[in-house]
Amino acid sequence: xxxxxxxxxxxxxxxxxxxxxxxxxxxxxxxxxxxxxxxxxxxxxxxxxxxxxxxxxxxxxxxxxxxxxxxxxxxxxxxxxxxxxxxxxxxxxxxxxxxxxxxxxxxxxxxxxxxxxxxxxxxxxxxxxxxxxxxxxxxxxxxxxxxxxxxxxxxxxxxxxxxxxxxxxxxxxxxxxxxxxxxxxxxxxxxxxxxxxxxxxxxxxxxxxxxxxxxxxxxxxxxxxxxxxxxxxxxxxxxxxxxxxxxxxxxxxxxxxxxxxxxxxxxxxxxxxxxxxxxxxxxxxxx
Amino acid sequence: xxxxxxxxxxxxxxxxxxxxxxxxxxxxxxxxxxxxxxxxxxxxxxxxxxxxxxxxxxxxxxxxxxxxxxxxxxxxxxxxxxxxxxxxxxxxxxxxxxxxxxxxxxxxxxxxxxxxxxxxxxxxxxxxxxxxxxxxxxxxxxxxxxxxxxxxxxxxxxxxxxxxxxxxxxxxxxxxxxxxxxxxxxxxxxxxxxxxxxxxxxxxxxxxxxxxxxxxxxxxxxxxxxxxxxxxxxxxxxxxxxxxxxxxxxxxxxxxxxxxxxxxxxxxxxxxxxxxxxxxxxxxxxxxxxxxxxxxxxxxxxxxxxxxxxxxxxxxx
Numbered sequence: 001x002x003x004x005x006x007x008x009x010x011x012x013x014x015x016x017x018x019x020x021x022x023x024x025x026x027x028x029x030x031x032x033x034x035x036x037x038x039x040x041x042x043x044x045x046x047x048x049x050x051x052x053x054x055x056x057x058x059x060x061x062x063x064x065x066x067x068x069x070x071x072x073x074x075x076x077x078x079x080x081x082x083x084x085x086x087x088x089x090x091x092x093x094x095x096x097x098x099x100x101x102x103x104x105x106x107x108x109x110x111x112x113x114x115x116x117x118x119x120x121x122x123x124x125x126x127x128x129x130x131x132x133x134x135x136x137x138x139x140x141x142x143x144x145x146x147x148x149x150x151x152x153x154x155x156x157x158x159x160x161x162x163x164x165x166x167x168x169x170x171x172x173x174x175x176x177x178x179x180x181x182x183x184x185x186x187x188x189x190x191x192x193x194x195x196x197x198x199x200x201x202x203x204x205x206x207x208x209x210x211x212x213x214x215x216x217x218x219x220x221x222x223x224x225x226x227x228x229x230x231x232x233x234x235x236x237x238x239x240x241x242x243x244x245x246x247x248x249x250x251x252x253x254x255x256x257x258x259x260x261x262x263x264x265x266x267x268x269x270x271x272x273x274x275x276x277x278x279x280x281x282x283x284x285x286x287x
Numbered sequence: 288x289x290x291x292x293x294x295x296x297x298x299x300x301x302x303x304x305x306x307x308x309x310x311x312x313x314x315x316x317x318x319x320x321x322x323x324x325x326x327x328x329x330x331x332x333x334x335x336x337x338x339x340x341x342x343x344x345x346x347x348x349x350x351x352x353x354x355x356x357x358x359x360x361x362x363x364x365x366x367x368x369x370x371x372x373x374x375x376x377x378x379x380x381x382x383x384x385x386x387x388x389x390x391x392x393x394x395x396x397x398x399x400x401x402x403x404x405x406x407x408x409x410x411x412x413x414x415x416x417x418x419x420x421x422x423x424x425x426x427x428x429x430x431x432x433x434x435x436x437x438x439x440x441x442x443x444x445x446x447x448x449x450x451x452x453x454x455x456x457x458x459x460x461x462x463x464x465x466x467x468x469x470x471x472x473x474x475x476x477x478x479x480x481x482x483x484x485x486x487x488x489x490x491x492x493x494x495x496x497x498x499x500x501x502x503x504x505x506x507x508x509x510x511x512x513x514x515x516x517x518x519x520x521x522x523x524x525x526x527x528x529x530x531x532x533x534x535x536x537x538x539x540x541x542x543x544x545x546x547x548x549x550x551x552x553x554x555x556x557x558x559x560x561x562x563x564x565x566x567x568x569x570x571x572x573x574x575x576x577x578x579x580x581x582x583x584x585x586x587x588x589x590x591x592x593x594x595x596x597x598x599x600x601x602x603x604x
């Protein structure tokens with residue numbers, strides 16, 4: 001029982017992080033109708049950004065998150081404005097193919113620039129942990145979870161209550177109507193993609209502080225993000241949070257009861273199953 | 288097909304078939320790889336190009352075919368031909384079992400589901416003792432590149448004949464109808480589920496045969512290389528670059544891109560991956576209809592000087 005509680009705690013802590021990973025993907029998918037197959041690579045880039053900040057400038061990984069997010073925001077804006085906007089009206093398959101190509105290029109360049117070695121962000125307090133009852137809460141993971149929670153809630157409030165958030169939601173609902181009401185689409189698309197990529201970057205920074213990183217982590221993170229976005233639906237960050245927590249707990253249980261080599265089988269299996277059984281997502285509307 | 292087209296095809300085929308006799312060993316090895324990739328591109332063309340279902344999981348069939356040959360030859364000591372048949376049978380079973388539920392999905396969802404299947408196969412196979420788990424299997428070596436070249440070329444000819452048949456048969460028209468408007472096709476009496484599953488199976492069997500030949504030629508396979516996801520991008524971009532939904536496009540795309548990437552890798556090693564990524568991006572933005580569309584426009588004299596610009600203007604926001 002104690003083991004089970006601890007496994008559940010681990011799963012939930014990781015699940016918060018998963019939610020942030022999928023948040024950007026769900027936003028870009030839901031609003032721009034672009035399924036970004038390079039999403040995991042942006043998470044990877046964010047992780048390396050945080051790693052460099054920590055390693056060479058000794059910036060604490062948590063304090064460095066806004067810098068990482070800002071760098072990724074600029075990258076995302078430039079990519080959408082300069083490249084992805086060119087194919088937004090093309091058939092769905094072309095956008096898939098383009099982001100697939102982008103993923104290949106980013107992974108290759110990352111391997112060239114950062115080498116294939118495993119890296120970890122290891123602050124002085126990495127080994128600290130809190131106890132509550134019989135459960136252990138590692139400090140870094142708990143911190144990452146708290147930030148993930150704050151980001152998700154912040155994203156929810158942002159979409160609901162700010163002018164830009166309303167413009168984004170309006171565009172997702174009806175492109176033509178949004179344009180008629182004065183939304184400047186090229187700019188808004190770029191901004192939305194930039195926010196998505198900034199979230200991916202922040203998720204990467206958090207990921208780098210709880211796990212090892214290398215240039216090849218992207219592909220599997222992309223698929224995990226899909227699984228979460230599809231479980232949680234695309235219209236609401238809170239759904240994505242539920243999806244992330246669910247996947248985190250399922251993975252932790254799989255590791256305990258079936259074996260660590262089956263973790264990816266479990267998450268991708270859930271992805272395929274949910275798609276087959278309920279292609280519109282378990283919670284809420286899907287694009 | 289007109290008489291002169293048949294004559295050109297026969298001459299090209301003779302030239303290709305003669306490569307092992309007049310070409311160098313390096314050229315033959317390059318040829319085997321390029322021809323097998325062309326088979327994969329042609330196989331993808333059936334489900335992706337004709338039926339319009341963007342499969343990102345055809346590498347699964349390739350891996351199943353490789354493992355079919357390896358398991359039959361290493362674990363059961365069967366001949367190579369039996370291995371190929373076993374690999375093809377695995378592909379058929381997979382296509383029927385997973386094809387029916389997955390092909391119900393459309394658009395993004397189909398693409399993601401197939402990508403997830405491709406991602407999960409390596410993990411599953413590395414837990415199966417019969418398949419050698421993580422370590423993989425070593426096949427008995429057979430040093431006969433002429434034979435492998437002949438097999439690869441023969442398979443490519445068969446795949447191309449299959450695709451050519453699609454352009455003039457009821458079945459092929461059904462697939463094109465599904466691509467253009469699936470609901471419309473169903474209303475017109477096309478059994479869409481049956482047609483889609485058959486197309487997926489056909490595409491899978493061809494990919495599995497290519498995988499089987501490759502496995503015996505390389506004589507070694509492990510889960511990571513057999514179910515390599517990046518193989519999907521190669522076959523898709525080769526088909527799209529040449530012209531998806533055409534008979535010759537995938538072959539032209541596969542042979543030209545293989546040649547360019549080979550030339551590049553001889554200058555800088557490992558740059559081939561980057562090259563494929565960049566070609567994908569450039570092709571999708573500038574030439575989404577492929578080389579065959581360009582050739583068609585040259586022939587009908589409707590190619591305008593700003594062809595690339597028109598393509599961009601058609602799709603940008």
